[in-house]
Each structure stands twice: as structure tokens, then as C-alpha cells.
Amino acid sequence: VCTGMWRGCFELEEEDLPSECVGDVAKFIQTVQPSSVHLFFGCRGENDFIFKEKMQGFLNNGTLTALEVAFSRNGPEKVYVTHKIEERGREIARLIL
Secondary structure, three states, X not given: OOOOXXXXXXXXXXXXXXXXXXXXXXXXXXXXXXXXXXXXXEEOOXXXXXXXXXXXXXXXXXXXXXXXXXXXXXXXXXXXXXXHHHHOHHHHHHHHO
């Protein structure tokens, strides 16, 4: 018997649900409203940008709301995912809070 559901990179189990939904994972999933999906991806450069076409496809079809890619070895300054998150900090904070 399956008691959980895979959502992105974490598993949703019954003990993670609000108490009124325990025992009915399907009911909880039906009540959750879709939200923004922001993906931050970092690598050394364009040649290391694995799954580029797949990620672009997800962005184009609306699965992803935003795709931020940080290349640490392109250009004069290193750019890391933390820089990209900081650039979109207000928006990300609004989504989380």
C-alpha cells in the first residue's frame, strides 16, 4: 500500500500532513493548489549544462515558472547559484513566506 507521494525532490508521507488529512494522502494532494516552480542550476559553463534542452522545455511548457542558470567559469567573475538566489531574493522570500 502506497502511503506517500513523490513530489519533486522530497517524499510526502502521512506524518507530514496536517492532522485533518492523515489517512487520506489523495485528499490532501487534491486540495493543494499548484504554485510557482523556480529552478536554480549551477555548473562551470555551457558545456556542463546537462539537461539544458529538457529544462528549457519545462520552462517553455509552463512546468517551470523560472529557470536561473549560474556559470562559475564563464566570464571574468564567477557566478554561483547563491548569487542568482540573491538577485531574486525578494521574489523567493515572498514565495516561501
